[in-house]
């Protein structure tokens with residue numbers, strides 16, 4: 001009688017197959033990549049998943065899977081520590097076609113999704129489609145880099161100044177489609193042009209937080225030279241400029257490829273906002289304290305020129321010449337209900353527009369923080385300038401270049417920052433006093449939606465984000 005192995009299910013066939021071949025054939029085929037582990041997998045050990053404890057809280061001690069402890073001010077592992085983490089994680093990897101044979105993947109995965117029955121650290125991933133679990137599984141399968149996002153969509157991100165979240169809005173539906181958590185006091189937000197990640201300044205940890213567009217988790221916190229405010233990104237995505245709101249004042253420059261803070265440029269006064277001009281030639285920073293505008297040349301990253309205004313520099317925005325170079329800086333100022341116009345070439349203030357009283361509207365004078373008008377943006381077609389008034393709860397719309405007021409829209413209590421969809425169809429404005437973001441039909445100049453967000457929504461930005 002011939003010996004037979006009875007295989008009743010496909011699963012049994014599969015496990016027999018992997019049992020026979022994986023230890024030998026596959027293990028030799030797959031090379032685990034260190035850089036991928038360092039930059040893509042390790043952030044998962046630090047990130048906070050709702051209802052879970054971070055992996056790092058236990059695994060510096062528990063079990064044989066060992067993560068190196070971070071000291072009090074350390075936001076990420078050194079290369080040497082990463083190497084030790086890599087070696088430890090690798091011990092729980094069995095390379096091969098079946099990811100579930102790796103304890104590293106099966107242990108934190110829910111049993112119902114194919115994971116092990118028990119993990120002393122709980123279940124962190126509820127599906128094999130979980131984007132963080134996929135990053136780990138791709139590493140086990142030999143990935144060397146993240147795949148480029150194959151599909152990106154326009155999103156509006158509203159940071160909530162008194163909340164611990166930033167809200168993601170889909171401008172097609174005006175619905176909230178996601179949330180970025182684990183950043184207490186998120187200040188400003190901008191997006192990488194390729195949609196892979198977004199950048200949020202973190203006022204509590206004094207870091208620039210890089211958020212992965214696909215996992216919506218913080219991927220890296222880059223230490224800054226002080227408490228940050230707003231930020232700007234170059235159009236090629238290579239550099240992020242961060243306003244440091246501490247005297248004597250500076251702008252930190254982050255090199256995106258290396259994820260490093262490469263330079264601190266001294267400015268005249270603590271910086272509230274920094275913008276990259278539409279042609280990416282300059283970074284323009286403003287100080288509330290000293291009333292100076294500091295202009296940094298992005299080719300040399302040196303201060304190019306500065307201009308003192310009559311009072312503190314608040315939000316700014318830019319108009320461009322036909323060749324894309326900067327024509328005007330529009331500037332809101334402390335204690336001024338309107339905006340000033342600076343000619344970029346002659347480096348002088350050339351006009352000032354004060355917003356008139358809105359008849360019938362109650363004037364709000366409480367909680368203005370010295371800035372009655374604090375939100376300014378030029379529409380993508382360059383034909384209108386929008387300026388919000390916290391006093392009269394409206395956005396004032398002016399034509400460009402002649403600066404005639406052509407309309408006003410009520411946009412809630414304490415309206416703040418403004419952003420547009422790239423097609424210019426819609427404007428989005430954070431109404432800090434109502435905890436909503438207003439969506440405005442820009443052509444009709446009518447509010448079309450009030451989207452509930454977090455506490456005290458202020459800074460807002462149009463970004464592109466991966467949706468696959």
Ligand code: HEC
Pocket residue numbers: 044045052053054055056057058059062063064065092103104105107108118119120121122124
């Ligand atoms: C609350 C503490 C805690 C957290 C959080 C935690 N673990 Fe664990 N983990 C444990 C304990 C305790 C064990 C040992 C008991 C067991 O095998 O479940 C363990 C075991 C493991 C093992 C098996 C190691 C071995 O010695 O066999 C792996 C792999 C693992 N954890 C990965 C992770 C990953 C990845 C995360 C985050 C996504 C994580 N753990 C989060 C406590 C934790």
